[in-house]
Amino acid sequence: MNTLSIGENIDLQPFNTLALPARARYFAAIDTTDHLTEALNWAQTKKLPLLVIGGGSNIILRGTWPGLVLQIALQGKKMQRGNEHASVTVAAGENWHALVQWSLHEQLFGLENLTLIPGTAGAAPIQNIGAYGVELSQFLHAVRGYSLDEKSIIELSAEDCRLGYRDSIFKHALRDRFVITEVVLALRTQFAPVVSYPALREKLQGGAVTAQRIEQAVRAIRQSKLPNPAQLPNAGSFFKNPVVTAAHYAELAARHIGLPQFQAPNGIKVPAAWLLDRAGWKGQRRGHVGVHAEQALVLINYGGGDADELLELAQAIQADVQHRFGVTLELEPNVYGN
Ligand code: FAD
Ligand code: NAP
DSSP states (O other): OOOOOOEEEEEOGGGSTTOOOEEEEEEEEEOSHHHHHHHHHHHHHTTOOEEEESSOSSEEEEEEEEEEEEEEOOOOEEEEEOSSEEEEEEETTSBHHHHHHHHHHTTOBSOGGGTTOOSBTTTTTTTTOEETTEEGGGTEEEEEEEETTTTEEEEEETTTTTOBTTBOGGGTTTTTTEEEEEEEEEEESSOOOOOOSHHHHHHTOSSOOOHHHHHHHHHHHHHHHSOOTTTSOEEEESBOOOEEOHHHHHHHHHHSTTOOOEEETTEEEOOHHHHHHHTTOTTOEETTEEEOSSOTTEEEEOSSOOHHHHHHHHHHHHHHHHHHHOOOOOBOSEEEEO
């Protein structure tokens, strides 16, 4: 059995898709649960703050992390097929996109709209990943992981995870208190298409709708408008879509003709990209960072940018949107560092 290796003063730039310069005082890649427990005990003894990462596609890293960074690289999956559903247990370090491809190959359905989302399976519950009308919450059965409070591996039901719109308990009460080691999904054995998004419907015109066609269509749309982090470092959507009251929406819509609206459980969801576009932010550049020319929700590090520069741009956008529309934009990625 290999031993746990903990590196010192490690460069984190290759571990975040925004390519922000950052370092870890200590760093370990975790590929067994024994190593995870050992690393957590080690950090606790030394009273070091802990940062858990997967693919680094939804984090903003600032400066030097003063404690231990654990990159979750646990691999493996198990499947048990039932009549209507198959139970699929996936180790947290598995690549999400590869999991979607595998599920379709196994004739298991549900994840096709979630293709090409970067990152790991273990990070998917953190913000309840979603795209094109589908959310992880529709397929999550349970999450297993190490609870820093209970000092052992425990299971949380999907309900315990309190999944919401790009949200979960892991962004609140359990933020940085729970290391996910496995997710358990209940995937459908029968295909049930979700084609509510106009761009997807349009792409699927003509011919029968299959899960493979949805996957290909979503992949093609995403590739046509989203920058590839390997070429233009980014973290996907930088802001969540705001949800406003019906009265606020009516007031905004009277002043801003064409403002789209989508019913959300707690109000009316307004696309943040539309607000940014209307406010003239699309394609704007400030120093080394900027707003993507095709998709205003995506902030880019053009090279040489750091977290401070990026967060300054984000704050300027937030202040402008607040001033123009009276709408508060919330950051989607988690920020780490001093
Ligand atoms: P990281 O960025 O490494 O971590 C994200 C958060 O999860 C951090 O707070 C981290 O501490 C925590 N974390 C990670 N792994 C674990 C673990 N095992 N246990 C406990 N905590 C953990 N998101 C969507 O929802 N929908 C999209 O369509 C979408 N499209 C994207 C497109 C692009 C081009 C990019 C760059 C990002 C996109 N994202 C999207 C955001 C991102 O891909 C997802 O949030 C993804 O789930 C992050 O996975 P990760 O492994 O990279 O997580
Ligand atoms: P889009 O299809 O151009 O839609 C624009 C906005 O309208 C999106 O914010 C979407 O909300 C909303 N929308 C459109 N049709 C809807 C419907 N029928 N019901 C409810 N809401 C609807 O968006 P896009 O920017 O190209 O992204 C496509 C999908 O990929 C979206 O679901 C988006 O969330 C997801 N995505 C996420 C990230 C990320 O980092 N989080 C990055 C890229 C893409 P929602 O955003 O709530 O779906």
